[in-house]
Amino acid sequence: MVWVNAIVQGLMLGGLFALFACGLSLLFGVVGVINLAHGDFAVLGAYVAVALLPSVHTNALWALLFVPPIFAVFGYGAQRTVLQRSLDTGPLTTLLVTFGLSVVIQNALLEGFSADSHSLSVGALATSAFHPAHGVVVPYLRLAILLTAVAVLGSVQLLLARTSVGRQIRAVADDPEAASVSGVSTRHITGIAAGIAFATVAVAGLAFGMYAQFAPTTGSTWLLYAFEAVIVGGLGSLWGTLAGGCVLGLAQTIGEQIAPTAGTLAVQLVFLAMLAVRPTGLFPARVAV
Amino acid sequence: MNAGDPILVADKLTIRHGQLTAVHDVSLSVAGGELFAVVGANGAGKSTLLRTLAGLHKPTAGTITLAGEDITRLSPDRRVRRGISLVPEGRRLFLSMTVEENLLVGGANGRPGSWTADRVFELFPWMRSRYKEQTAHLSGGEQQVVAIGRALVANPRVLLLDEISLGLAPVVVKRIYETLPALLGTDMAVLVVEQDVAQAMRVAGRFQCLLEGRTTLEGKPSDYTAEQVEAAYFGFGSAVESWSG
Numbered sequence: 126m127v128w129v130n131a132i133v134q135g136l137m138l139g140g141l142f143a144l145f146a147c148g149l150s151l152l153f154g155v156v157g158v159i160n161l162a163h164g165d166f167a168v169l170g171a172y173v174a175v176a177l178l179p180s181v182h183t184n185a186l187w188a189l190l191f192v193p194p195i196f197a198v199f200g201y202g203a204q205r206t207v208l209q210r211s212l213d214t215g216p217l218t219t220l221l222v223t224f225g226l227s228v229v230i231q232n233a234l235l236e237g238f239s240a241d242s243h244s245l246s247v248g249a250l251a252t253s254a255f256h257p258a259h260g261v262v263v264p265y266l267r268l269a270i271l272l273t274a275v276a277v278l279g280s281v282q283l284l285l286a287r288t289s290v291g292r293q294i295r296a297v298a299d300d301p302e303a304a305s306v307s308g309v310s311t312r313h314i315t316g317i318a319a320g321i322a323f324a325t326v327a328v329a330g331l332a333f334g335m336y337a338q339f340a341p342t343t344g345s346t347w348l349l350y351a352f353e354a355v356i357v358g359g360l361g362s363l364w365g366t367l368a369g370g371c372v373l374g375l376a377q378t379i380g381e382q383i384a385p386t387a388g389t390l391a392v393q394l395v396f397l398a399m400l401a402v403r404p405t406g407l408f409p410a411r412v413a414v
Numbered sequence: 415m416n417a418g419d420p421i422l423v424a425d426k427l428t429i430r431h432g433q434l435t436a437v438h439d440v441s442l443s444v445a446g447g448e449l450f451a452v453v454g455a456n457g458a459g460k461s462t463l464l465r466t467l468a469g470l471h472k473p474t475a476g477t478i479t480l481a482g483e484d485i486t487r488l489s490p491d492r493r494v495r496r497g498i499s500l501v502p503e504g505r506r507l508f509l510s511m512t513v514e515e516n517l518l519v520g521g522a523n524g525r526p527g528s529w530t531a532d533r534v535f536e537l538f539p540w541m542r543s544r545y546k547e548q549t550a551h552l553s554g555g556e557q558q559v560v561a562i563g564r565a566l567v568a569n570p571r572v573l574l575l576d577e578i579s580l581g582l583a584p585v586v587v588k589r590i591y592e593t594l595p596a597l598l599g600t601d602m603a604v605l606v607v608e609q610d611v612a613q614a615m616r617v618a619g620r621f622q623c624l625l626e627g628r629t630t631l632e633g634k635p636s637d638y639t640a641e642q643v644e645a646a647y648f649g650f651g652s653a654v655e656s657w658s659g
Contacts, residue, residue: 289518289522292511292515292518292519292522293519293522295508295510295511295515296508296511296519298510299508299509299510299511300506300507300508300509302470302502302506303502303506303507303508304508304519305469305470305489305490305491306468306469306470306490306491306494306499306500306502307494307499307519307520307523307564307565307568308491308494308495308499308520308522308523308524308568309491309519309522309523310489310491310523311491
């Protein structure tokens with residue numbers, strides 16, 4: 126039964142990884158920005174909740190109502206200004222710019238909130254769990270995070286596949302010049318894509334803040350997991366990102382089951398094995414060139 | 415506006431790429447219902463001219479007006495909204511998307527009008543049965559037709575076609591050219607850029623020949639002999655001397 130439990134825990138942890146990787150996948154896949162500040166933006170989202178919630182005892186679920194919209198507007202603005210400008214200069218510039226943003230965010234958070242760790246309170250949800258079978262524990266919060274990940278990735282996928290804005294986003298990702306002569310306002314549309322990506326980053330940051338403690342520098346350690354989930358799942362595929370997150374989550378918990386300290390090592394070994402065996406990821410995007 | 419009035423007018427356009435001047439002082443005007451051809455050898459500046467009309471390059475001098483409105487500084491997507499659509503060289507479809515999605519993107523920001531996906535199917539019946547297919551799986555000729563369809567559903571007043579014969583079998587090119595007159599009935603102006611002079615001359619009402627970025631010959635195809643056009647195209651022989659002299 127301990128192995129069943131490890132698998133259940135792994136899938137739920139995978140949900141958090143996938144939720145966290147969604148924004149990175151989207152921003153890289155459709156906008157072309159490799160966002161090195163991705164983890165820091167997520168942590169920033171959690172701190173925005175800390176700053177704006179009326180008291181530390183307020184249930185942090187309320188933050189889901191206002192932090193993602195703030196981030197969506199911010200993402201649109203960031204894309205129309207600093208990110209688009211760096212994209213126009215070349216791919217290396219976006220790396221430098223987002224790395225710079227990462228340093229700026231970490232230091233601003235240190236200045237504003239000190240190096241102490243914080244957490245987001247979700248009341249009884251944080252501690253209650255149910256036992257579907259003997260020896261298997263399903264905490265409600267982790268289950269909710271997994272379901273949120275499926276819902277977020279699914280609705281973004283649906284938006285890209287079925288709506289006019291989604292089709293225009295994919296058109297710009299395919300061929301920006303052809304999109305512009307087909308009437309697509311490429312900058313506005315890329316801004317919307319970035320806004321969606323940043324909204325998912327905010328959701329991930331809040332989920333992370335409810336799940337564990339965070340400090341201003343937590344984001345950069347989590348960035349690695351996001352990259353790995355995107356690459357294991359296959360670049361440019363959101364369902365792949367969900368699968369990639371689950372593979373990493375399973376590696377973590379099954380590794381821990383083998384030896385309590387082997388979880389992180391197992392994640393990295395699985396990632397390296399994936400790179401060697403299937404470098405395009407589980408579900409490579411179906412873009413033909 | 416009367417029929418036969420010019421709808422798209424380019425006045426004394428000069429276009430530079432860095433140090434190189436690709437187009438010198440070229441003017442042209444196209445009227446609704448007219449098929450106008452710009453011919454010229456490789457590097458004559460005709461694609462640059464067309465891309466400038468679509469808004470992908472900014473001219474260093476000169477103006478472009480659409481139905482009297484100055485659009486010289488407008489972005490490509492705003493021009494589509496006003497009625498200029500370009501079918502780019504090399505087709506440039508959204509290859510990760512289906513035929514249907516390509517047409518939906520084309521129509522999303524266009525003008526209202528009679529060109530819908532159904533009307534495109536009337537022109538190219540094979541497309542109806544392959545509507546849900548990925549465009550990456552289509553042949554070059556089929557992709558070219560979808561690219562034209564994608565521009566048509568935006569209901570352009572001026573349709574710009576850049577080298578639609580490039581890389582396609584002659585029989586396919588012939589079939590595509592045969593459909594062009596059907597577009598003119600809606601008072602749409604069609605401007606083609608073509609290396610294949612004979613093909614362009616067969617369908618065009620008027621033409622203009624470019625050589626090294628300058629206009630060397632313009633008028634109706636019937637006004638000139640093949641030799642005169644050839645001379646203007648390659649830049650040697652008596653015709654060019656008498657025109658430039």
